[in-house]
Amino acid sequence: xxxxxxxxxxxxxxxxxxxxxxxxxxxxxxxxxxxxxxxxxxxxxxxxxxxxxxxxxxxxxxxxxxxxxxxxxxxxxxxxxxxxxxxxxxxxxxxxxxxxxxxxxxxxxxxxxxxxxxxxxxxxxxxxxxxxxxxxxxxxxxxxxxxxxxxxxxxxxxxxxxxxxxxxxxxxxxxxxxxxxxxxxxxxxxxxxxxxxxxxxxxxxxxxxxxxxxxxxxxxxxxxxxxxxxxxxxxxxxx
Amino acid sequence: xxxxxxxxxxxxxxxxxxxxxxxxxxxxxxxxxxxxxxxxxxxxxxxxxxxxxxxxxxxxxxxxxxxxxxxxxxxxxxxxxxxxxxxxxxxxxxxxxxxxxxxxxxxxxxxxxxxxxxxxxxxxxxxxxxxxxxxxxxxxxxxxxxxxxxxxxxxxxxxxxxxxxxxxxxxxxxxxxxxxxxxxxxxxxxxxxxxxxxxxxxxxxxxxxxxxxxxxxxxxxxxxxxxxxxxxxxxxxxx
DNA sequence: GCCCGCAGTTGACTCAGATCAAGGTGCCGC
DNA sequence: GCGGCACCTTGATCTGAGTCAACTGCGGGC
Numbered sequence: 001x002x003x004x005x006x007x008x009x010x011x012x013x014x015x016x017x018x019x020x021x022x023x024x025x026x027x028x029x030x031x032x033x034x035x036x037x038x039x040x041x042x043x044x045x046x047x048x049x050x051x052x053x054x055x056x057x058x059x060x061x062x063x064x065x066x067x068x069x070x071x072x073x074x075x076x077x078x079x080x081x082x083x084x085x086x087x088x089x090x091x092x093x094x095x096x097x098x099x100x101x102x103x104x105x106x107x108x109x110x111x112x113x114x115x116x117x118x119x120x121x122x123x124x125x126x127x128x129x130x131x132x133x134x135x136x137x138x139x140x141x142x143x144x145x146x147x148x149x150x151x152x153x154x155x156x157x158x159x160x161x162x163x164x165x166x167x168x169x170x171x172x173x174x175x176x177x178x179x180x181x182x183x184x185x186x187x188x189x190x191x192x193x194x195x196x197x198x199x200x201x202x203x204x205x206x207x208x209x210x211x212x213x214x215x216x217x218x219x220x221x222x223x224x225x226x227x228x229x230x231x232x233x234x235x236x237x238x239x
Numbered sequence: 240x241x242x243x244x245x246x247x248x249x250x251x252x253x254x255x256x257x258x259x260x261x262x263x264x265x266x267x268x269x270x271x272x273x274x275x276x277x278x279x280x281x282x283x284x285x286x287x288x289x290x291x292x293x294x295x296x297x298x299x300x301x302x303x304x305x306x307x308x309x310x311x312x313x314x315x316x317x318x319x320x321x322x323x324x325x326x327x328x329x330x331x332x333x334x335x336x337x338x339x340x341x342x343x344x345x346x347x348x349x350x351x352x353x354x355x356x357x358x359x360x361x362x363x364x365x366x367x368x369x370x371x372x373x374x375x376x377x378x379x380x381x382x383x384x385x386x387x388x389x390x391x392x393x394x395x396x397x398x399x400x401x402x403x404x405x406x407x408x409x410x411x412x413x414x415x416x417x418x419x420x421x422x423x424x425x426x427x428x429x430x431x432x433x434x435x436x437x438x439x440x441x442x443x444x445x446x447x448x449x450x451x452x453x454x455x456x457x458x459x460x461x462x463x464x465x466x467x468x469x470x471x472x473x474x475x476x477x478x
Numbered sequence: 479g480c481c482c483g484c485a486g487t488t489g490a491c492t493c494a495g496a497t498c499a500a501g502g503t504g505c506c507g508c
Numbered sequence: 509g510c511g512g513c514a515c516c517t518t519g520a521t522c523t524g525a526g527t528c529a530a531c532t533g534c535g536g537g538c
Binding site for chain 2: 485
């Protein structure tokens with residue numbers, strides 16, 4: 001079924017300031033950037049379907065599902081992963097509030113990975129055919145889509161650079177920090193919404209190594225870890 | 240200066256069958272896919288600038304250069320890389336004939352990496368502003384661009400999956416094979432146009448390890464290596 | 479033809495991080 | 509409160525790949 005699409009979303013642009021609509025959603029940025037007039041902004045908002053919340057552990061879509069929509073995370077965290085030849089899970093990425101899932105599905109018209117909610121998740125769903133045809137009439141939206149896609153190409157390379165386990169872990173924490181910061185959350189203190197095992201899998205490390213490195217960072221007063229809550233104490237030195 | 244743009248490209252669509260124009264260029268596919276009428280096809284071809292060839296070792300653009308155009312490789316191989324904090328080179332990718340460089344520059348309007356010719360290179364250059372405005376009028380072209388971008392998001396993840404040095408090397412060879420095959424070159428026999436050091440850097444291995452693994456693959460009759468020429472003898476087992 | 483220099487190969491040694499094996503800790507249902 | 513469980517931590521050992529160093533072979537210049 002791909003991104004669940006229960007009861008077509010209620011268009012919201014009718015009442016109140018449309019720019020405040022869906023505050024954490026990546027597309028609010030598009031509206032602003034595009035500088036579109038009210039009528040067209042309304043058109044974009046008509047496209048959104050607010051899906052009903054997904055429970056923790058629920059799948060949003062699975063590898064091979066036909067692609068029909070991208071979705072912005074409104075709240076919660078989504079993990080994407082593939083299952084390799086030996087049946088082992090390979091974590092591809094984590095999507096925080098405001099980020100967009102499904103962009104990698106456009107090229108093949110199928111989702112190339114599974115997506116699962118790590119905590120209760122609410123999505124804004126955008127039918128991709130509708131979105132593209134609107135983009136053709138809204139240059140700002142088209143640009144925004146190009147930028148979103150382009151951004152994710154660069155993103156994928158972040159992991160690649162750092163070679164040692166410490167570097168990767170530090171890069172991961174800094175990455176999360178920046179992403180939370182960019183969406184208006186605290187950048188110096190946040191929850192790791194994923195398990196140590198998921199982090200390890202994502203960074204291609206052993207879970208034990210993740211544990212040890214967090215310990216080391218804490219001993220060096222770089223971070224403070226308390227279960228899944230993390231506080232970054234010394235960003236500069238972490239880089 | 241970013242992608243070199245010597246003497247604005249001669250539009251070619253005027254004479255002969257436009258579909259045969261720029262045969263290895265990724266956009267020939269766009270023309271076909273879009274099923275556009277002749278007049279619009281002509282519009283697309285008017286956009287192309289065939290740049291003069293780049294010599295081996297010449298840079299096409301550098302990190303931080305303002306972004307204004309994407310480019311399809313017509314012939315030759317391009318390597319992209321960034322220079323990290325310690326001044327060391329980090330290879331990001333290799334672009335073969337028919338592949339498009341610069342897609343990761345859209346989001347920041349700056350090239351995020353350096354691009355250098357590993358052998359004499361000819362490019363088709365497309366002004367991105369012109370291309371986007373044309374895309375707004377040509378749904379097929381817009382789709383093709385979305386797909387190109389989306390494809391590169393998935394690509395970046397290929398390296399991530401495999402963890403052991405052998406796996407990565409095998410994945411690299413298979414990747415090259417598929418890419419050459421997809422563009423009509425022999426998939427079972429091709430030149431490694433990059434040095435062992437570049438391969439090693441790209442795969443985050445030591446050059447010595449690359450050498451040893453190629454040896455091992457050869458001893459196991461998986462490949463035949465002779466300097467930079469490589470022949471894949473047993474694709475199935477390599478996977 | 480000969481020499482130089484660079485790309486690639488091979489071998490010996492080392493170490494970061496994986497694996498294996500025990501615990502610890504907080505949380506839920508009963 | 510108490511067991512059961514999932515998640516996490518810590519310690520001991522092992523190994524794949526990096527590093528260092530020497531060697532080979534090809535290609536270009538003179």
